Ligand SMILES: NC(=O)C1=CN([C@@H]2O[C@H](COP(=O)(O)OP(=O)(O)OC[C@H]3O[C@@H](n4cnc5c(N)ncnc54)[C@H](OP(=O)(O)O)[C@@H]3O)[C@@H](O)[C@H]2O)C=CC1
């Protein structure tokens with residue numbers, strides 16, 4: 001092994017056949033500081049990765065292995081691109097071997113274990129590790145992530161809602177009515193994962209547009225926990241997710257009422273200043289109309305502000321690729337921070353248009 005290879009970060013992926021898993025493979029196989037070391041699948045044990053994903057031919061020469069066979073404990077970092085509950089069941093063993101963990105599911109997102117158990121219908125098996133974990137929204141938690149051993153990568157909807165609202169709530173600002181914010185969010189079908197389900201069949205999700213989870217969605221408590229912390233008190237949120245007939249992409253439209261004393265605020269300047277140094281948050285010119293295809297396969301999240309008739313309604317449009325900034329790209333951004341690399345390493349892909 002060359003010294004360059006020896007110094008590279010050894011990365012493992014649990015759940016390599018799913019949509020976020022293969023997106024991690026795409027990103028990590030192009031990352032100059034990463035050596036892909038182990039990739040798991042319980043169902044495809046022994047299959048070459050490139051047989052399932054021909055876009056990775058010549059880039060990834062590993063085979064899928066069961067989690068039991070894969071050398072996860074020899075990795076520097078393991079990504080869990082698995083259903084909820086898998087990462088927490090393996091966290092202790094890996095941490096004892098000095099392996100850092102980035103979970104793309106929800107095991108390390110909610111700090112309140114009672115809320116976790118209510119929404120995920122399972123007990124939290126390692127509250128001690130949870131207490132030391134960090135919520136992996138880089139733009140809000142950069143210093144803590146840099147020192148973290150376990151990161152809970154945010155959900156896709158929460159990433160758009162939190163980054164769209166943070167500048168309005170941080171630092172005790174009293175700019176909007178925090179008792180009633182609306183998040184009207186739409187996701188492409190890949191947000192539901194690769195597993196077979198009737199609701200994501202082509203003939204169900206194609207040429208169709210529907211709301212779901214209106215009575216309650218597990219991302220609501222995740223968003224609320226973070227919003228309450230940002231605002232230093234309870235924030236009232238109405239959150240309605242929708243499924244739209246596209247494969248990738250997320251579009252969140254956020255509505256907030258501006259407080260009477262804040263009507264003179266230059267919101268465009270506030271957002272531009274807040275995100276001026278953020279490599280992956282683009283504040284578009286005032287009144288711009290973002291399109292999801294402008295972030296397809298890239299780690300960019302774009303925000304555009306609107307204030308119809310210059311009245312008291314602030315409308316914040318936020319777009320991202322749910323599989324990149326909403327999942328695997330954000331996970332790689334977290335890894336870069338945890339290993340002291342420049343945050344954009346391996347993440348500079350530009351979206352494909354049209
Ligand atoms: N899709 C998205 O846009 C986003 C997804 N997420 C979250 O990321 C995680 C992965 O999502 P996604 O890639 O869409 O899911 P998929 O259903 O597409 O893939 C799940 C993967 O996990 C493996 N797996 C399933 N059960 C287990 C288990 N018990 N132990 C080990 N491996 C298992 C599967 O392979 P096999 O069964 O062969 O082992 C498969 O590779 C989920 O928690 C999801 O909520 C987060 C943000 C966005």
Ligand SMILES: CC(=O)N[C@@H](CCC(=O)OP(=O)(O)O)C(=O)O
Nearest residue numbers: 104105155156157187188191192
């Ligand atoms: C379109 C679609 O079905 N999306 C998923 C959210 C994907 C995601 O980020 O969810 P996790 O919290 O599970 O990681 C859903 O609403 O369940």
